[in-house]
Amino acid sequence: MDQLAKNILKHSEDKTFSALAEHLQNNSELLARQDSQSLDNLIEALDVSQQSLGVLAILCAKVHLSSVGEFQLLLDQVTTFTTFYDGEQISYARVTFASLYHQFTKVAVKQGKALCAINVLKMAIDKYRTAPTKLTSLHADLVQLCLAAKCVRPVLPYLDQDVDDFILEGSSSESSEHIVRYYYYGGLVYTLVRNYQRAVLFFTVCLSTPASAISAIMLEAYKKYVLVSLLKQGKVSALPKYTSHVVDRYVKPLCGMYNEIAKVYSSYEVSKVTAVIDKYAEPLTRDNNLGLAKRVLASLYHRNVQKLTKTFLTLSLSDMTSRLKLQDVRQAEKYTLEMIESKEIFATIDHSNGMVSFHDNPEKYNGPLMADYIDEEMRKCIEIEKKLASFDQQIAVDQKFIQRMLGGSSTYEDDSFYTDEGLM
Known part of the structure; x- marks a missing residue:
């Protein structure tokens, strides 16, 4: 280990980074055999800004150990490295660089410290990517941390930024895996915040990413895609033509109950959708999709209310209750108020006579805000x-x-x- 430290110092001083990267790769097994304390001592002997490649290799070896020691110390070490590393040196070991954060994310999630690791990943992404529109393999790790921490607000600015290029490392299969993970996790985040339009987009990209074999993520993404599509548009649109054949051949047949929910939903009959969801309550619970399925059922009431607005100018709450087959007048009022608040419909309720009056959209699309939009x-x-x-x-x-x-x-x-x- 002493000789390895000397070689790191010498190559760094001579700026022979390519040779140093190769030397560290050849000695990766030596580093992997060390315990966390020995690696910590070696890190202490190096300057991150001057010996970035050496510190990277040591940290990467440490996060892959079965026992990484105290998490707070590891967090401080990764934070210091992220803050002060030299980008020129890291360019010679991009795969190792990405591997450090991938494994660090796994450690943080496993130890229940995902919330503590979010800022480090944000810093790493901002420093590593060349432009906000570039997607890195680290993005998927950041979204995973936010989901594990149940704190999705920090990742929304990254998800909201449309992507026009990728900065990915490793083989094509590894790169594809990170893309699929990013869009699947991103779809989950948008589903949580009820931005169903973006959620549908992310699940669509996840499913249409080139693949030659079925994966667990694609299977779960299709299940979410069906339910979120029903929430957003009331139907399941066909996937893009360039979607891999494995989705039609293998994924869809394995999601029969979701296809059945979509088929029954098109009838707009609440009783039928309720029956199907009750029928598959147990498998939906296993898939962690029962809550989402209940949202789909609730959305059907909203769509049926919207159908009434195309037929009636005024309607009593009792008549609405009867037509929508609701339990009582209060439930009809509840759905109407929810839709007025979300601007799905424009209406007023006269409580003196229990009548609902439906109105046209007051937006004339001729104001300065609309022009700016x-x-x-x-x-x-x-x-x-x-x-x-x-x-x-x-x-x-x-x-x-x-x-x-x-x-x-x-x-x-x-x-x-x-x-x-x-x-x-």
């Missing part, structure tokens, strides 16, 4: 168009793409470039 959306569309043009130019000069186009058939059918394997 339209300008912002147009700006986003222009930016997207520029990015698409840039991607098109990059693909046009890509050697692999050119070779496939010149060497393949005149049609795109059966071209492996467009299959799951080609996209991986």
Whole structure:
């Protein structure tokens, strides 16, 4: 270990970082055999800003130990490293760098310290990524920590930022795993905060990520996708055409009860949906989806109320109770008030005679706020168009793409470039 420390100091002083990265890789087994105290002593002997590669290798070895020692000490060490590491040195060991935070996340979750680790991951992502629109493999770890800590507010700014490129390490399968995890966890977060539009988007990306085999995450994502789609749009839309064949062939058949809920939901009959949810209450509970399924049932009442607004200008609460097959007038009033508050409908309730009056949307879409909103959306569309043009130019000069186009058939059918394997 003394000789390893000397080599770290020498290579760092000579700035031969490539050789140092290779040397540390060759000595990874030596580090893995040390206990946490020996590794702590070695870390103390090094300066993070000057010997970033050495500290990274030692910390990575420590977080993979069966016993990492006191978590607070590990947290302080990772925080110090994240704050002061030299980006030039880390560029020679990006896989090890990512592995440190992946394993650190697992340790934090396992020890129930997820909340303490959130700020470290935020700092690591902000320092590592080259732009806010770049997705790193560390993003999935941050979302996982927030979910484990039941504190999702810190990750929302990262999830709200649309992605236009990836900064991923390792093999294509490992990179795909991190993308799938990020969008699945992100979908869970948006479901928790009831932003169903973004939740549907994230579960869609999770399911349409290229894959050649079924995974547990894709299976769970499809279950959530069905329920959240019903909450958002009252139906389950078809997935994109480029979605892997494994979803149709293997995932959907394994989610029969969710497909049945979606089918029955389309009838708009509360009694039928209630019966199906009661029928599958036990498996839904095992999937941790019973609460979400009950939200779906509640949303059906809302949709039925919306149907009434297209037929009636005024309606008594008692008549509404009868038409919606509710328990009593108070339940009808409750759903009406909820929908008025969320602006799903525009109505007033006259308690003197128990009548509900439905109104048109008062928004005329001609105010300054709406003009600002339209300008912002147009700006986003222009930016997207520029990015698409840039991607098109990059693909046009890509050697692999050119070779496939010149060497393949005149049609795109059966071209492996467009299959799951080609996209991986």
